[in-house]
Amino acid sequence: MQLQLSGVGFTHADGHVALRELHLQVAQGEQIAIIGPSGAGKTSLLRLLGCQIKPSLGQFQLGTQQPWQHSPRALRALRSRIGLIHQQPPLPPKQRVITAVLAGRLGQWSLLHSLRNLLSPQDRQGAETALARLDLADKLFQRCDQLSGGQLQRVGIARVLYQQAELMLADEPVSAMDPHLAQHTLRSLCAAAAEQGSTLLASLHTVDLALALFPRIIGLRDGRIQFDLPAQAVSPEQLSALYANERLASPASTALNPLRIARC
Amino acid sequence: MNTPRDPASLPRLLISMVALLLLWPGLTLSEFNPGVWFAADNRATIAGFLADFWPLAHDADFLRLVARATLETLAMATAGTALAFLIGLPLALIVTQALSRRQFSGARTSAGSFIRAPLRLLLVILRSVPEIVWALLFVRAVGLGPTAGVLAIALSYGGMLGKVYAEIFESVDAKPARALLAAGSSRLQAFGYGVLPSAAPELVSYSVYRWECALRASVVMGIVGAGGLGQQVELSLRLFAGAEVASLLLAFVLLVALADGLSRLLRKALLT
Numbered sequence: 241m242q243l244q245l246s247g248v249g250f251t252h253a254d255g256h257v258a259l260r261e262l263h264l265q266v267a268q269g270e271q272i273a274i275i276g277p278s279g280a281g282k283t284s285l286l287r288l289l290g291c292q293i294k295p296s297l298g299q300f301q302l303g304t305q306q307p308w309q310h311s312p313r314a315l316r317a318l319r320s321r322i323g324l325i326h327q328q329p330p331l332p333p334k335q336r337v338i339t340a341v342l343a344g345r346l347g348q349w350s351l352l353h354s355l356r357n358l359l360s361p362q363d364r365q366g367a368e369t370a371l372a373r374l375d376l377a378d379k380l381f382q383r384c385d386q387l388s389g390g391q392l393q394r395v396g397i398a399r400v401l402y403q404q405a406e407l408m409l410a411d412e413p414v415s416a417m418d419p420h421l422a423q424h425t426l427r428s429l430c431a432a433a434a435e436q437g438s439t440l441l442a443s444l445h446t447v448d449l450a451l452a453l454f455p456r457i458i459g460l461r462d463g464r465i466q467f468d469l470p471a472q473a474v475s476p477e478q479l480s481a482l483y484a485n486e487r488l489a490s491p492a493s494t495a496l497n498p499l500r501i502a503r504c
Numbered sequence: 505m506n507t508p509r510d511p512a513s514l515p516r517l518l519i520s521m522v523a524l525l526l527l528w529p530g531l532t533l534s535e536f537n538p539g540v541w542f543a544a545d546n547r548a549t550i551a552g553f554l555a556d557f558w559p560l561a562h563d564a565d566f567l568r569l570v571a572r573a574t575l576e577t578l579a580m581a582t583a584g585t586a587l588a589f590l591i592g593l594p595l596a597l598i599v600t601q602a603l604s605r606r607q608f609s610g611a612r613t614s615a616g617s618f619i620r621a622p623l624r625l626l627l628v629i630l631r632s633v634p635e636i637v638w639a640l641l642f643v644r645a646v647g648l649g650p651t652a653g654v655l656a657i658a659l660s661y662g663g664m665l666g667k668v669y670a671e672i673f674e675s676v677d678a679k680p681a682r683a684l685l686a687a688g689s690s691r692l693q694a695f696g697y698g699v700l701p702s703a704a705p706e707l708v709s710y711s712v713y714r715w716e717c718a719l720r721a722s723v724v725m726g727i728v729g730a731g732g733l734g735q736q737v738e739l740s741l742r743l744f745a746g747a748e749v750a751s752l753l754l755a756f757v758l759l760v761a762l763a764d765g766l767s768r769l770l771r772k773a774l775l776t
């Protein structure tokens with residue numbers, strides 16, 4: 241799914257301006273990492289792209305149309321093609337992993353089929369395949385409150401993989417994982433998106449991972465796009481400018497020494 | 505010696521005193537007077553009536569009658585609660601804010617709030633009329649017998665279940681349902697996969713508790729002619745047949761104890 245922002249801004253209900261004048265063009269199947277300091281507007285941008293919040297300014301085009309001009313029914317159909325991966329997966333603690341993953345396709349299912357699936361999971365194979373990509377197939381019948389934070393994040397990812405979303409939006413999808421697992425999981429996510437031809441945008445706090453795994457990097461700060469470059473073209477100076485924090489004493493540059501990790 | 509005084513003790517003492525002060529006028533207003541117990545003629549009547557309690561009435565015919573009335577009460581409470589569930593659940597699903605899609609639609613008010621307001625009012629009306637009043641109404645409308653009791657329970661408890669269910673839906677974490685709505689699922693699907701897993705134990709526990717209440721209520725409603733144990737108690741009371749009243753009361757105590765045990769078992773099974 242391709243998308244385009246022209247002059248898009250977003251102001252929260254309390255008057256806080258989270259996004260200002262964004263211009264962005266993303267082609268079908270692209271994989272993009274969004275980096276930037278805390279409060280930069282990464283989550284707001286992803287929610288806006290996921291049609292969860294309506295831009296207060298500018299034009300937002302998804303696919304070939306403007307989603308906010310759709311009828312409610314068409315907007316719902318559009319949303320079922322978008323998968324948002326949350327930093328803290330919103331899963332009911334008592335729900336079983338298999339049900340949580342299968343819920344990814346609710347937007348495509350009839351009410352009757354979803355009820356039947358609630359009583360007895362209808363597509364065990366599908367859920368198992370999605371979980372297996374993330375090394376989690378053995379947790380199929382576990383309850384969500386029996387999982388660790390990192391495992392829960394992977395269940396959230398598996399749900400979107402099962403959904404086969406055409407636009408995958410991941411908000412710090414690996415923040416609760418150790419570095420090794422984080423890399424493995426992101427790699428699986430990138431690979432799955434590439435296989436399905438889905439467009440993938442992920443916000444990340446680990447700059448090394450972003451530079452290593454994503455061909456295109458967007459630096460966001462104060463709701464503005466600071467840079468939008470191929471990964472090789474991002475310079476250390478740009479990174480320290482992006483993360484510079486006048487209020488914190490420690491120099492930001494020491495935190496950024498890019499590891500050498502093979503690209504996927 | 506020097507342990508600090510509990511800082512909460514003084515407020516608690518004050519609150520108790522205020523409560524007593526407020527209660528006293530209530531007791532006088534309601535003409536609560538323990539003296540009537542000691543008036544000689546009242547005492548004689550009550551004593552005679554109570555002395556009649558033992559031995560319990562236990563001839564075969566009467567026992568058959570008790571069994572029938574007990575079953576009738578049980579059936580009345582169960583059918584009434586089931587109907588109340590059918591009324592309450594859909595209303596709760598419509599009225600609850602938990603499944604509102606407003607936060608994504610960008611609109612300040614949605615069509616939903618125009619539908620919700622009158623239904624909320626309906627729920628208020630249903631439950632603000634006590635079941636005994638509904639029972640009196642239905643006894644007039646459909647005649648003596650359990651049907652009136654079932655309808656009365658269905659309406660008043662439907663209103664209560666609808667309100668409490670809606671509140672239970674709103675009390676669980678809203679994020680799962682919101683995420684599902686944002687991924688294109690319908691409100692009912694978001695309910696089933698996002699709200700129900702967290703709300704189910706409380707829903708069942710509250711419904712079972714309501715069923716217990718319905719059992720007690722159905723006895724009271726029987727007294728105004730809605731069938732079951734209550735109606736029998738009323739008949740026997742009118743005949744001053746103490747032994748029969750005692751048997752009926754015993755049957756009722758056993759019934760409530762049974763319901764209590766059952767709901768405790770259910771809740772325990774659910775909360776693990």
Ligand SMILES: Nc1ncnc2c1ncn2[C@@H]1O[C@H](COP(=O)(O)OP(=O)(O)OP(=O)(O)O)[C@@H](O)[C@H]1O
Pocket residue numbers: 252253254256257258276277278279280281282283284285
């Ligand atoms: N619901 C809200 N109401 C008002 N302001 C908000 C709301 N959500 C976020 N903000 C503000 O908008 C700005 C951008 O928030 P956002 O969550 O998009 O940042 P972020 O880049 O995701 O940060 P982080 O890396 O810490 O997750 C912040 O300054 C935040 O305080």
Ligand SMILES: [Mg+2]
Pocket residue numbers: 282283284411
């Ligand atoms: Mg964020």
